[in-house]
Amino acid sequence: MRTTYLTRTPISIDALLAEVAGPDRGGTCLFLGTVRNGPEEQGVTAIEYSAYEEMVEAEFGRLLADAEGRWPEARIAVRHRLGVIPSGEASIAIAAAAPHRAEAFEACRFVIEEVKRRVPVWKKELRLDGSEVWVDPTGRPTAKPSHA
Numbered sequence: 001m002r003t004t005y006l007t008r009t010p011i012s013i014d015a016l017l018a019e020v021a022g023p024d025r026g027g028t029c030l031f032l033g034t035v036r037n038g039p040e041e042q043g044v045t046a047i048e049y050s051a052y053e054e055m056v057e058a059e060f061g062r063l064l065a066d067a068e069g070r071w072p073e074a075r076i077a078v079r080h081r082l083g084v085i086p087s088g089e090a091s092i093a094i095a096a097a098a099p100h101r102a103e104a105f106e107a108c109r110f111v112i113e114e115v116k117r118r119v120p121v122w123k124k125e126l127r128l129d130g131s132e133v134w135v136d137p138t139g140r141p142t143a144k145p146s147h148a
Contacts, residue, residue: 005060019077020097027101029108037087043128074098
């Protein structure tokens with residue numbers, strides 16, 4: 001069975017944890033990336049995520065293979081949402097379970113950092129004032145806000 005890393009529905013944390021659970025894995029790390037609306041975000045109500053899905057699925061597969069090569073005893077699962085995700089909801093979830101907590105934390109951190117670096121998922125901030133702005137993986141605007 002091929003894993004699908006992308007979803008258009010809210011992420012099931014229970015299902016993600018079940019993918020990595022095992023009696024030989026004593027440490028489990030869970031990372032949730034949520035859409036935020038803080039002072040730096042200037043009224044973000046949601047983020048619209050889009051991607052060339054086949055390319056993203058393939059890159060997630062390579063990324064997880066790299067992670068599992070570094071931490072062979074770990075099991076890692078990831079889901080990234082596409083579509084419009086309101087502020088406060090998770091857009092990405094990563095679960096990593098390993099025999100010990102250090103490996104679980106390291107694997108989880110590696111995956112999120114590599115997602116930001118390697119996975120071509122695009123995001124557009126939707127703002128309270130009706131403007132929209134595309135942002136790069138670091139969260140920096142790529143252009144001045146435009147009104148939809």
